[in-house]
Amino acid sequence: MDxxxxxxxxxxxxxxxxxxxxxxxxxxGVVMVYSASAMRATGFGCDLYFxxxxxxxxxxxxxxxxxxxxxxxxxxxxxWPFALVLTMGLLVAVRVPGIGTKVNGAxxxxxxxxxxxxxxxxxxxxxxxxxxxILSRHEKMKFWKHTLPMLVLTGLFVGMIAIEPDLGTSALxxxxxxxxxxxxxxxxxxxxxxGIFALPPAVFVSxxxxxxxxxxxxxxxxxxxxxxxxxxxxxxxALGSGGLWGVGLGKGPAKLYYLPEAHTDFILAIIGQELGxxxxxxxxxxxxxxxxxxxxxxxxxxxxxxxxxxxxxxxxFTVQSLFNIAVVTASVPPKGIALPFISFGGSGLCVxxxxxxxxxxxxxxxxxxxxxxxxxxxxxxxTHEHPSCAF
Numbered sequence: 001m002d003x004x005x006x007x008x009x010x011x012x013x014x015x016x017x018x019x020x021x022x023x024x025x026x027x028x029g030v031v032m033v034y035s036a037s038a039m040r041a042t043g044f045g046c047d048l049y050f051x052x053x054x055x056x057x058x059x060x061x062x063x064x065x066x067x068x069x070x071x072x073x074x075x076x077x078x079x080w081p082f083a084l085v086l087t088m089g090l091l092v093a094v095r096v097p098g099i100g101t102k103v104n105g106a107x108x109x110x111x112x113x114x115x116x117x118x119x120x121x122x123x124x125x126x127x128x129x130x131x132x133x134i135l136s137r138h139e140k141m142k143f144w145k146h147t148l149p150m151l152v153l154t155g156l157f158v159g160m161i162a163i164e165p166d167l168g169t170s171a172l173x174x175x176x177x178x179x180x181x182x183x184x185x186x187x188x189x190x191x192x193x194x195g196i197f198a199l200p201p202a203v204f205v206s207x208x209x210x211x212x213x214x215x216x217x218x219x220x221x222x223x224x225x226x227x228x229x230x231x232x233x234x235x236x237x238a239l240g241s242g243g244l245w246g247v248g249l250g251k252g253p254a255k256l257y258y259l260p261e262a263h264t265d266f267i268l269a270i271i272g273q274e275l276g277x278x279x280x281x282x283x284x285x286x287x288x289x290x291x292x293x294x295x296x297x298x299x300x301x302x303x304x305x306x307x308x309x310x311x312x313x314x315x316x317f318t319v320q321s322l323f324n325i326a327v328v329t330a331s332v333p334p335k336g337i338a339l340p341f342i343s344f345g346g347s348g349l350c351v352x353x354x355x356x357x358x359x360x361x362x363x364x365x366x367x368x369x370x371x372x373x374x375x376x377x378x379x380x381x382x383t384h385e386h387p388s389c390a391f
Contacts, residue, residue, distance in 0.1 A: 007367040014297050015363045021290045022341060022356050026349075028283070029267075029342035030054060036255045036270045037263035037344060050263060050344055057346035061353030068357030072365050076358070077305045080133025083126040090119035091160040108164045120161050120169045121347040124176060125355050127157060128312030131177055135184035136305035147186045151194055154178070167206055167213065168335035172319055179315040180308055183298070216333045231266070232330045234259040239272035239280070239329065246276030263344040265336050268328045283342070287321045294318075294359060301366035310362050313355040316340075 030051070037050035046052075094100035094107045101109040101116060109116045131150065141147055154177045162170040178191060207213055219229035238254035241247065252273040255262040262270050272280045294314030301307040317340050324339040326332040338348050 010300070011363045011367045014293060014300075015360050017293050018290070018297070018356065018359060018363070021286055021293065022353075025283075025286050025290075025341035026058065026353075028271075029349075030058065031249070032267055032271055032274075032342060033263050033344045035250050035252070035274060036267055038250075039256055040263070053346065054344055054349070057349050058353075060346075061350040064350060064354040065357035065360070068354055069360035069364070071361060073306060073309065073358050073361035074303065074365065076129050076309070077133045077136065080130040083130040083133070087123045087126045087130070087157065088160075090123060091157070094119055094164060108166055118345075118347040120164070120166060120173075121351045123157070123161070124169075124173055124316050125313065125351055125358075127173065127177060128180060128309060128316070131180045132305055132308035132312060135180065136308055138184075141181075141185040141187070143187070143190050147181065147190050148194070150177075150181055150186075151191075151198075154181075155198065162202075162206065165213075166336070168323065168337045172316070172323060172337070175319050176312055176315045180312045183308055183311040216335070219333075231260050231334055235266050235269040235328050236330055238266075238269040242273040242276040242279075244276050244278060246272070246274045246279055249274050261336075265324065265338055265343065266328055267343050268325060268339055271342075272328075283339075284325070287318070287340075290314075291318045297359065297363055297366075301362055303362075303366050306362040306366035310359055310366075313359055316355065317352065 033054050034048075034051040038047040041047045041049035041051075090110070093110055099110060100107045101111045108118055108120060110119055134150070135141075135146070138146060154174065158170045158174045158177075161173060181191065182188060207217070219232065234254060238252065238259055241254075242252075246252075252270055254273050255270055259266055259269060268280065268283065271283060275282075291314060294310060294317070298307045298310035298314065301310060320337060320340050323332075323335070323337040324343075327334055327337060338345050340352050341349065
């Protein structure tokens with residue numbers, strides 16, 4: 001077996017493992033969304049109200065997955081300016097009266113044709129595409145020419161999401177974009193120095209100016225059982241009451257209006273109660289397996305753009321799942337972060353499946369020698385090497 005054939009077989013095996021893990025998570029999500037939402041759905045006249053919507057969004061998401069998996073991902077590299085402009089437009093649109101929708105004091109949604117979408121979900125992948133497209137054009141990273149301008153751009157978009165306000169998603173986007181910078185070759189000590197100067201003022205302003213942030217942090221620190229602390233308390237009770245094997249699928253009492261957001265942000269607590277510690281560990285194991293396969297794909301990809309793209313998308317899934325698990329287990333203050341592929345929600349599910357499609361495309365074409373024009377080195381010299389990201 002020659003080298004090219006071996007690489008092609010490895011890529012095919014990677015696709016099978018990635019898709020198997022993702023559809024295992026999605027399948028579990030469909031079952032648990034129905035279990036967690038059936039009682040609440042009766043208020044809409046049918047216990048299938050939420051699951052019908054989830055299945056509809058799943059169909060759209062799978063269509064997006066198939067589309068992106070069948071085309072060569074490398075055409076996305078040329079769209080990085082469009083990705084930046086579209087992200088900016090979406091994040092501005094949420095503040096426009098008549099377009100943006102205010103819910104619970106936050107401008108995070110756009111209403112279109114009777115449906116709502118959360119632009120920040122799409123912005124996560126668009127920004128990864130944009131950053132991968134920009135950074136793949138340079139062989140090395142210099143602080144003043146590349147790292148600092150990209151950090152300023154990162155701060156701009158993170159700030160726009162934070163003022164919605166949505167501090168959880170802004171923290172996620174910051175983590176994802178910094179991971180892409182590191183994968184592109186930015187020096188970690190440069191990032192640490194900038195972080196020392198930039199993060200403390202941002203945290204101080206967020207805590208001092210946003211009352212809901214103070215309330216949530218204090219409830220988390222003090223262990224309050226009322227107000228915001230009630231949600232944390234009920235989440236821990238649901239997880240703990242499941243024991244090793246759980247009380248049984250569909251039999252968990254926490255979803256009967258005791259635990260707010262049971263079918264969205266806190267669906268893992270319902271899994272813990274109904275499927276027990278074993279079910280919870282299966283979910284964690286699936287996300288760990290997904291991270292392993294995704295980052296290994298990034299490391300093996302010959303094309304620099306594909307490696308950066310996969311790194312960013314995989315970081316979204318990994319960090320978002322960690323955030324959600326940390327919130328549900330009361331390890332961090334509560335924040336509206338959904339569990340990828342499992343929580344109820346259209347924007348998140350569709351964008352996540354499209355991201356998987358892009359990763360599948362990378363596995364199909366990223367092992368091939370790049371046929372694109374040579375990227376520009378930092379010294380404006382032409383090079384004929386196309387290194388992958390270093391991990």
